[in-house]
Amino acid sequence: xxxxxxxxxxxxxxxxxxxxxxxxxxxxxxxxxxxxxxxxxxxxxxxxxxxxxxxxxxxxxxxxxxxxxxxxxxxxxxxxxxxxxxxxxxxxxxxxxxxxxxxxxxxxxxxxxxxxxxxxxxxxxxxxxxxxxxxxxxxxxxxxxxxxxxxxxxxxxxxxxxxxxxxxxxxxxxxxxxxxxxxxxxxxxxxxxx
Amino acid sequence: xxxxxxxxxxxxxxxxxxxxxxxxxxxxxxxxxxxxxxxxxxxxxxxxxxxxxxxxxxxxxxxxxxxxxxxxxxxxxxxxxxxxxxxxxxxxxxxxxxxxxxxxxxxxxxxxxxxxxxxxxxxxxxxxxxxxxxxxxxxxxxxxxxxxxxxxxxxxxxxxxxxxxxxxxxxxxxxxxxxxxxxxxxxxxxxxxxxxxxxxxxxxxxxxxxxxxxxxxxxxxxxxxxxxxxxxxxxxxxxxxxxxxxxxxxxxxxxxxxxxxxxxxxxxxxxxxxxxxxxxxxxxxxxxxxxxxxxxxxxxxxxxxxxxxxxxxxxxxxxxxxxxxxxxxxxxxxxxxxxxxxxxxxxxxxxxxxxxxxxxxxxxxxxxxxxxxxxxxxxxxxxxxxxxxxxxxxxxxxxxxxxxxxxxxxxxxxxxxxxxxxxx
Numbered sequence: 001x002x003x004x005x006x007x008x009x010x011x012x013x014x015x016x017x018x019x020x021x022x023x024x025x026x027x028x029x030x031x032x033x034x035x036x037x038x039x040x041x042x043x044x045x046x047x048x049x050x051x052x053x054x055x056x057x058x059x060x061x062x063x064x065x066x067x068x069x070x071x072x073x074x075x076x077x078x079x080x081x082x083x084x085x086x087x088x089x090x091x092x093x094x095x096x097x098x099x100x101x102x103x104x105x106x107x108x109x110x111x112x113x114x115x116x117x118x119x120x121x122x123x124x125x126x127x128x129x130x131x132x133x134x135x136x137x138x139x140x141x142x143x144x145x146x147x148x149x150x151x152x153x154x155x156x157x158x159x160x161x162x163x164x165x166x167x168x169x170x171x172x173x174x175x176x177x178x179x180x181x182x183x184x185x186x187x188x189x190x191x192x193x194x
Numbered sequence: 195x196x197x198x199x200x201x202x203x204x205x206x207x208x209x210x211x212x213x214x215x216x217x218x219x220x221x222x223x224x225x226x227x228x229x230x231x232x233x234x235x236x237x238x239x240x241x242x243x244x245x246x247x248x249x250x251x252x253x254x255x256x257x258x259x260x261x262x263x264x265x266x267x268x269x270x271x272x273x274x275x276x277x278x279x280x281x282x283x284x285x286x287x288x289x290x291x292x293x294x295x296x297x298x299x300x301x302x303x304x305x306x307x308x309x310x311x312x313x314x315x316x317x318x319x320x321x322x323x324x325x326x327x328x329x330x331x332x333x334x335x336x337x338x339x340x341x342x343x344x345x346x347x348x349x350x351x352x353x354x355x356x357x358x359x360x361x362x363x364x365x366x367x368x369x370x371x372x373x374x375x376x377x378x379x380x381x382x383x384x385x386x387x388x389x390x391x392x393x394x395x396x397x398x399x400x401x402x403x404x405x406x407x408x409x410x411x412x413x414x415x416x417x418x419x420x421x422x423x424x425x426x427x428x429x430x431x432x433x434x435x436x437x438x439x440x441x442x443x444x445x446x447x448x449x450x451x452x453x454x455x456x457x458x459x460x461x462x463x464x465x466x467x468x469x470x471x472x473x474x475x476x477x478x479x480x481x482x483x484x485x486x487x488x489x490x491x492x493x494x495x496x497x498x499x500x501x502x503x504x505x506x507x508x509x510x511x512x513x514x515x516x517x518x519x520x521x522x523x524x525x526x527x528x529x530x531x532x533x534x535x536x537x538x539x540x541x542x543x544x545x546x547x548x549x550x551x552x553x554x555x556x557x558x559x560x561x562x563x564x565x566x567x568x569x570x571x572x573x574x575x576x577x578x579x580x581x582x583x584x585x586x587x588x589x590x591x592x593x594x595x596x597x598x599x600x601x602x603x604x605x606x607x608x609x610x611x612x613x614x615x616x617x618x
Contacts, residue, residue: 030531030535030548030550034551035552036527037607040614041610041617047607048606048609050606076596081584084552084584155599
C-alpha cells in the first residue's frame with residue numbers, strides 16, 4: 001500500500017533525526033475513534049438518537065462541528081465536545097469519516113408506510129433540490145438523511161423549527177410552510193431509505 | 195529518493211536501536227506478534243478489537259474468567275426496575291469474529307521478565323505486549339465487610355449477581371422501609387454512579403413503596419455532578435432521599451461487624467436494605483503482578499498507558515492512574531484505543547503517535563431526565579490534560595425537553611459503546 005510506505009518513510013526519517021516534531025498532534029484515526037463511543041464503530045451508529053456520521057461529506061461535518069462550537073446549532077452535548085478541537089483537528093476527523101462508508105439504518109427501524117408514501121411527495125416538492133437523490137448524496141454537503149435514524153432526524157428538525165438551530169434560508173422558507181404531519185412524513189421517508 | 199518498504203524501515207530504525215527500545219522483543223522472529231489482554235471488560239474488549247481492526251497480523255488473546263460480562267453502566271436501571279439484567283449482558287462472540295482468541299480463565303501471575311501470563315487453569319501465554327484491564331477490587335476499609343457480607347449487604351459495584359441480589363432485596367422490602375446507600379471514598383469507579391443509583395432506587399420506591407426512605411451515608415463531603423443531583427433529589431425525591439455528608443457521621447460507614455452498620459462517630463444505623471460500597475483499588479491481578487503503587491492504583495505513562503513499574507505491560511481502565519480522566523466506561527474505551535494504536539505502532543517498529551481521549555458520562559436521574567458530563571483530553575508535557583474550553587456539565591437550567599433527550603442519548607450511547615467494545 002503506497003500510503004503505508006510513505007508513512008514508514010516519514011517515521012523512518014523522524015527516528016533517524018531523533019525528533020518528534022513532525023508527529024505533533026494526534027492522527028486522524030486517533031481523533032476519530034474517540035467519537036465511536038456515541039456514534040458507533042467507524043461512525044455507523046447502532047443507537048437511534050445518535051446519527052451515523054460515516055460517509056457524510058467533509059465539508060458538511062466541518063460546518064456542523066463549527067455550528068456546534070459557536071452555538072449556532074442547538075445541542076445538549078455536542079457543543080461541549082466540539083469546543084475541544086482545533087479547526088485542523090476537526091478537518092482531520094471530517095476527512096476520516098467522509099472516507100468511510102455510510103450504512104442505512106432503515107432495516108433497524110419501523111415505519112408507517114402511508115407516511116413514507118406521503119413523505120415522498122413532500123420530499124419531491126420541497127427538499128429534493130438540495131438533498132439530492134432522496135437525501136443520500138454526500139456531495140451536496142447537506143448531510144446524509146437517507147437511512148438516518150428517525151429519532152435523530154426528529155430532534156434535529158424540532159430544533160430547526162423551534163429556532164434553536166439555524167436553517168439555511170431556502171430550507172427555512174420551505175419548512176415554515178409544512179405541517180407537523182408533513183414534517184413527520186418526510187422524516188419517515190428519509191429514514192426509510194435503504 | 196528510494197522508497198522504503200516496511201522491512202527496510204525496520205532495518206533502518208534498528209540502526210538507531212529504535213526497535214528494541216520500542217519493545218517488541220519477538221519482532222524479528224517469524225512468529226506472529228503476540229498481545230495478551232488480561233480482562234474482558236469495556237477496556238480489555240475494546241483494546242482487543244481495535245488492535246485487530248488496525249492490524250490483523252497481530253495475535254490477540256483476551257483472558258477473562260466470565261463467559262458473560264455485565265456492564266456496570268446502566269446497571270442502576272436494573273436496580274430501579276427500568277430494564278432487565280439481560281439487557282446489560284454481553285458475550286465474546288463479537289471479539290471472536292474479529293479473530294480474537296478469547297480464553298475463559300483467571301490470570302494468576304504475570305512474569306514480566308519472561309513476558310508470560312499464567313492462569314489458574316494451568317495455562318501459560320507468552321506475549322510481546324501485555325494489556326492489563328482488571329477493573330477494581332475492594333479495600334478493607336469497612337470492618338466486617340467480608341465476602342460473606344457481600345451477599346447480605348451487596349455492593350453491586352460489579353454488575354451481575356450482585357446487581358440481582360440488591361434488586362431482589364429492594365423488591366422484598368416492605369413499604370415504609372429504609373434503604374441505606376453508602377458511597378465510597380475517592381477515587382472509585384464511576385464517580386456519579388452512587389448518586390444515579392440513589393435516583394433510580396428512589397424512583398422505584400416512589401412508584402411502588404412511597405412511604406419508604408433512602409438514606410445516603412456518604413464517605414465524602416462532596417461528589418460528582420453534585421448540583422445536578424441535588425436538583426434531582428429536590429425535584430423528584432424530596433420526601434425519599436436524604437444525603438448525609440461524611441463530616442456529619444465521622445466519615446461514613448466504618449463497620450458492619452455483627453450485622454450492625456456503624457458510622458465513624460460510633461452511631462449505629464438501622465435499615466431494611468443496605469447497599470455498602472467499599473473503598474476501591476485496582477483489580478486483584480494488578481496487585482499480584484506488582485503493577486499498583488501504594489495508592490492501590492497503577493501508575494502509567496500517559497502517552498501509551500505503559501506501566502511505569504513494569505515495561506511491556508500497559509494498564510487501562512479503572513485500574514490506571516489517569517486523572518483527570520475519570521474511572522468511567524467511556525474513559526476505559528477511549529484509553530483502550532490509545533493503547534491499541536500504540537501497540538500496533540510498536541509492533542510495526544514505529545513510534546506511537548500523540549493520544550487523544552474523550553469522556554462522556556450520562557446519569558439518568560428520572561425516567562425523563564438525564565444529565566451528563568463530557569470532556570476532551572490531550573497530552574500536555576507527558577500528562578493527560580483537559581482541553582481548555584471544552585466539556586462540562588449539563589446546565590442546571592436546561593429545559594425538560596433537553597433532559598428527556600439526554601436520556602435517549604444515554605441509551606444510544608449504551609448501544610454504541612457496548613457494540614464498539616463487544617460487537618462483531
